[in-house]
Amino acid sequence: MRCPYCAHEDSQVKDSRPTEDSTAIRRRRQCDGCGARFTTFERVQLREVGVIKSDGTRQSFDRRKLEQSLSLACRKRGIEQERLDQLISGIQRQLETSGESEVPAARIGELAMEGLRALDSVAYIRFASVYRDFAEARDFEEFAGNVRDAGRGD
Known part of the structure; x- marks a missing residue:
């Protein structure tokens, strides 16, 4: 594993353990070059999933893009990172086990x-x-009202 500090090619694993939801393995590593310590996460990838964008272009599924979007939506909401990671892992697992090699971005x-x-x-x-893509404040108000009304029905 390449060191993120000095780019040295070799590092030693000092500690490995599964994450709380067991969807990844957390590894503490130490660089053989500069001695810096860093953490990596290893996840199982069942299959390569392609994403069909709304304009018809195709690209590989990128977990980091989903993570960035969800993190932005959850910003300053007090949601534990672990719960967010579980949500992202769950979405990724659904995509990989769906049997489809390509999924529309809208499905994600x-x-x-x-x-x-x-x-x-x-x-x-x-x-x-x-x-x-709400165009007006009215779109936002209507959607928020529907969410509020759905919450009362539970």
């Missing part, structure tokens, strides 16, 4: 919205406002 967005809805209503509305 819907899975993210489902997960956020269960996690935090404000983060859900934030994500939806970008994902659904």
Whole structure:
């Protein structure tokens, strides 16, 4: 593993353990070159999933993009990183086990919205406002009203 500090090619694993949700292995490493310590995470990838964007272009699924989008929606909401990681891992697992080699980006967005809805209503509305591209404040108010009304029905 390349050191993020000095780019030396070799490092030693000092400690390995599964993450709390057992979807990854956390490894503490020490660089053989500069002696710096750093952490890596190793995840199982069942299959390569392609994403079909709304404009028809295709690209590989990138967990980091999903993580950035969800983190932005959850910003300052007090949601533990572990819960967010579980949501992201769950979405990725659903995509990899779906049997499809390519999925529309809209499907990923819907899975993210489902997960956020269960996690935090404000983060859900934030994500939806970008994902659904609200054009006016009225669109935002209507969507938030639907979320509020759905919450009363539970």
